[in-house]
Structures are given as structure tokens and as C-alpha cells.
Amino acid sequence: MSRTVRLRGVGPAQAGGAEEGVERVPATLLTGFLGSGKTTLLNHLLSHPEMADTAVVINEFGDVAIDHLLVESAIENAVVLQSGCICCTVRGDLVDTLTDLLAKRASGALPFFSRIAIETTGLADPASIVQLFVAEPLVAKRFRLRAVVTTVDAVNGAGQLDAFAEAGRQVALADLLVVTKSDIAEPGTAAALVDRLSRLNPGASVLAIEQGRLSPDALFGAVPDTLETGGAVxxxxxxxxxxxxxxxxxxxxxxxxxxxxxxxxxxxxxxxxxxxxxxxxxxxxxxxxxxxxxxxxxxxxxxxxxxxxxxxxxxxxxxxxxxxxxxxxxxxxxxxxxxxxxxxxxxxxxxxxxxxxxxxxxxx
Missing domain, CATH: 3.30.1220.10 (CobW-like, C-terminal domain)
Known part of the structure; x- marks a missing residue:
């Protein structure tokens, strides 16, 4: 049994939670450094029938949304945010997109969806997007962040963690870490990376996959339910x-x-x-x-x-x-x-x- 408690004055970004009686749409944030296999994983997930009611928001940095072309499923519910990184220049566009998706679902302009998947660019800092689900009233009242899923390349991941602060932050914020390309990594490399990831973020589950193959059941089963939905403490x-x-x-x-x-x-x-x-x-x-x-x-x-x-x-x-x-x-x-x-x-x-x-x- 639990209830929400307000602690006033704790910080600059308290949004106030969900509207009473309104079921918030769960959102999964898919992040990971450049070339770590996010789109391959997303495409494979969306090939499963149980993901047919998933709306997809894709962030492509540049003028041509190549990632959008690679996502073959759920195209009717796919939205592309272009010419900017989702964590900064188009953050306001993400708010507009999420609220617009709900409006179109209500009007019948889009097929019904029960959850949302958001893919970021490889250079995105997921912290600002996580904060958006808490601090932005238009989002916090109608959506809840189900999980942050971070892909890490077994071949290049260790070097990226050494060289790029963004890679470390993406790992630190994850509820689930998905190690990709373990089938083509040198013997022992993937195991060493899994050990390092477990030291960086002991609270996250770690899964090693090959060629992006991960079922929705395996993905969501590896992430504990949130406390507000009855998860165990x-x-x-x-x-x-x-x-x-x-x-x-x-x-x-x-x-x-x-x-x-x-x-x-x-x-x-x-x-x-x-x-x-x-x-x-x-x-x-x-x-x-x-x-x-x-x-x-x-x-x-x-x-x-x-x-x-x-x-x-x-x-x-x-x-x-x-x-x-x-x-x-x-x-x-x-x-x-x-x-x-x-x-x-x-x-x-x-x-x-x-x-x-x-x-x-x-x-x-």
C-alpha cells in the first residue's frame, strides 16, 4: 500500500504526477551510443505481434531519416523527429509529439496504441528525457516512463565508455542493459564488458543478444515493475x-x-x-x-x-x-x-x- 507524498521545495522541477483517474501510457526509452544496434533491436521487437499496439518515436540527427526507413513495422504509428538531438534541440518537439499522438489516438486518426517506444540518437543524454517525464506537466500527467533500455556494443563498447562521457551516462541511467554483437566480439570480450557494466550500474539487468534478437517478453520481463504499478520494492x-x-x-x-x-x-x-x-x-x-x-x-x-x-x-x-x-x-x-x-x-x-x-x- 502506498500513496504519493509531496515534499515541497525540494528542487526546481516538480511536475505533480498523474491526473486522477487517468491511466498514464507507459513509455520505454531506447538509447545507446552510435552504432550500438538500437535500430536493429527496435526493428526486431516490432516484428513481434505483441508490439503491434506500440507507437514509435524516432529521433534521427540529420536531414534524412534513415532509421525511419529501417523500421518496418508499426509504420502507421511512427513519428520522426529530425534535424536535432532529442535531448536538446527538439526536446520541445517531443512534448508536442507525445500530446499529439494521444489526440490522434482519441480522434481515431491513429490506430489504438497502449504504449510508446522512443529511440534516441547515439549522442543523446537520456537524463533530460527521463526528467521530461517527471518535470513537464503535459507529459507527466498522461505518460509514465516504464524503463530506460540502453544498448552497448560488445565490440566497441569498452572503448566508447573510456572515450565518451555520453556512453557512461547512458549506461548509468539504464534499467536494462542490452549487450549487442556478442556473436562477433573476440572471445571473452563480451563477458568482460558485462562485468564492467555490472560495476557501472549494479541496479540494471544485463542481457547479451545476437543480431538484435530479443523478444518483448524477454525485454519487459527483465525490467521490474515500477512501484506505482505494484512492483516489489x-x-x-x-x-x-x-x-x-x-x-x-x-x-x-x-x-x-x-x-x-x-x-x-x-x-x-x-x-x-x-x-x-x-x-x-x-x-x-x-x-x-x-x-x-x-x-x-x-x-x-x-x-x-x-x-x-x-x-x-x-x-x-x-x-x-x-x-x-x-x-x-x-x-x-x-x-x-x-x-x-x-x-x-x-x-x-x-x-x-x-x-x-x-x-x-x-x-x-
Whole structure:
């Protein structure tokens, strides 16, 4: 049992969630670096009959939408955003496109669709699109982000992670990592990449595929349901997959060589007031949000029988949930982070500092 809880003043981009009584359309974001096999995977997925009710939004950077020509299925429901990257220059066009798709579905101008797939360019930063589903009222009220799926090339992926920050961010934001071209990679290369991806993003599931072959059942089965649709907290958080941060030493959890992206978990038995939590979130999201690639967690709040569930991507906090009871025997705060150069010791110290705040003023 859960209900939405508003924490006012936590950051600049709180949209307010879904309209009451309106079922939001689930959206899957398909991202991955240049040449990683996104279009091949999308084309194969859409060849399955169970994807016939899927609307497709394709972002092609350039004047000729070649990717659109390669997507052979669901053409009636395909929309192409051209001459810009979906995460920046055409971000407003994406908002217009999503709302227009709903209007055309309602009028019968488009066949009925029950979900949406959005393919980005290889250079897109998925964080801004994830934020759009939370922070843009026109989108947040009618759509929910089901999952971020990131393709990683088994042949070139390791080098791309070393050389390009975008590749690392795409991995960090993923709910599901799909390793492509494992059939043509050198022996052991794909396995080494899977190990590295698991260190970069311990909370994501990893699948290795060949020639883009992945069924919708396998794809969606590898992604846990969101909490708002009844997903289990443990499967969503995956706290056990994250190594505890060594806050006393120089290290800050697990990292992959060649970049500053680190994944770690923090745990504390201390509780925090609702006001202190609001202030802490406001502080880290506004001051260090750019380095906070992703945060998930259960927080022990004074006076509540269950935890507050948090999920943030950079500067944007998803609407927090209040659980009626703790899903685990130990009622302790557990937070998992994927950061870019953000030290674990500082995060834990800041949280505990707000736990000690004078709470005499109460909540705003």
C-alpha cells in the first residue's frame, strides 16, 4: 500500500504526477551510443505481434531519416523527429509529439496504441528525457516512463565508455542493459564488458543478444515493475547489488576504469524528520544534481510506520511515495547512488547532518 507524498521545495522541477483517474501510457526509452544496434533491436521487437499496439518515436540527427526507413513495422504509428538531438534541440518537439499522438489516438486518426517506444540518437543524454517525464506537466500527467533500455556494443563498447562521457551516462541511467554483437566480439570480450557494466550500474539487468534478437517478453520481463504499478520494492531497489561505500577511505564504491562514474550504497539506522529530508534533498539536488546520475532509496522518517521511497535523476526528484510499512525486517535507511565524481563520504555526512537538525519549527 502506498500513496504519493509531496515534499515541497525540494528542487526546481516538480511536475505533480498523474491526473486522477487517468491511466498514464507507459513509455520505454531506447538509447545507446552510435552504432550500438538500437535500430536493429527496435526493428526486431516490432516484428513481434505483441508490439503491434506500440507507437514509435524516432529521433534521427540529420536531414534524412534513415532509421525511419529501417523500421518496418508499426509504420502507421511512427513519428520522426529530425534535424536535432532529442535531448536538446527538439526536446520541445517531443512534448508536442507525445500530446499529439494521444489526440490522434482519441480522434481515431491513429490506430489504438497502449504504449510508446522512443529511440534516441547515439549522442543523446537520456537524463533530460527521463526528467521530461517527471518535470513537464503535459507529459507527466498522461505518460509514465516504464524503463530506460540502453544498448552497448560488445565490440566497441569498452572503448566508447573510456572515450565518451555520453556512453557512461547512458549506461548509468539504464534499467536494462542490452549487450549487442556478442556473436562477433573476440572471445571473452563480451563477458568482460558485462562485468564492467555490472560495476557501472549494479541496479540494471544485463542481457547479451545476437543480431538484435530479443523478444518483448524477454525485454519487459527483465525490467521490474515500477512501484506505482505494484512492483516489489526489493526488485526495484536492488540494494544488495551495490557495494557499501568505503566512506572512511579514498574510495567511494565500485567504479569502472576510464571514468569517474561510481556506484555505491549507503545505510544508516538514523531517522530524519520530514523537514530535514526536504532540506537535504533540496540541497543535494540543487548543488550537486549534475553529478548525481541516479539515486534510489528507502528513508526512515520520524513519526512514520513505513519508509519514504525516493528516486532522483540529477536535479529532478520523482514524486516520493510513502509506504504504509517497511518491506524488510530492518527499518533502516538504504540509499543507492550512481554518481559522477560525487564522494560517498560527503553524501552520508550531509544526510546525517540534516538528521541532527533542530526540528522545533516543524514542516513547512
Amino acid at each position: 526489493g526488485a526495484w531497489l536492488k540494494a544488495d547489488a551495490f557495494e557499501p561505500a568505503d566512506v572512511g577511505g579514498a574510495g567511494s564504491g565500485r567504479s569502472a576504469h576510464g571514468n569517474d562514474i561510481r556506484a555505491f550504497a549507503l545505510e544508516t539506522s538514523r531517522s530524519i524528520s520530514a523537514q530535514g529530508l526536504k532540506r537535504w534533498l533540496g540541497s543535494i539536488l540543487s548543488l550537486r544534481g549534475a553529478a548525481l546520475l541516479r539515486m534510489k532509496g528507502l528513508v526512515k522518517v520520524e513519526g512514520l510506520d513505513g519508509p519514504i521511497v525516493l528516486h532522483a535523476v540529477q536535479h529532478v526528484l520523482h514524486p516520493p511515495l510513502r509506504l504504509a510499512r517497511w518491506p524488510t525486517a530492518d527499518a533502516t535507511t538504504k540509499l543507492v547512488f550512481i554518481t559522477n565524481g560525487l564522494p560517498a563520504a560527503g553524501l552520508l555526512a550531509s544526510f546525517e547532518a540534516f538528521c541532527q537538525e533542530d526540528r522545533a519549527g516543524g514542516d513547512d
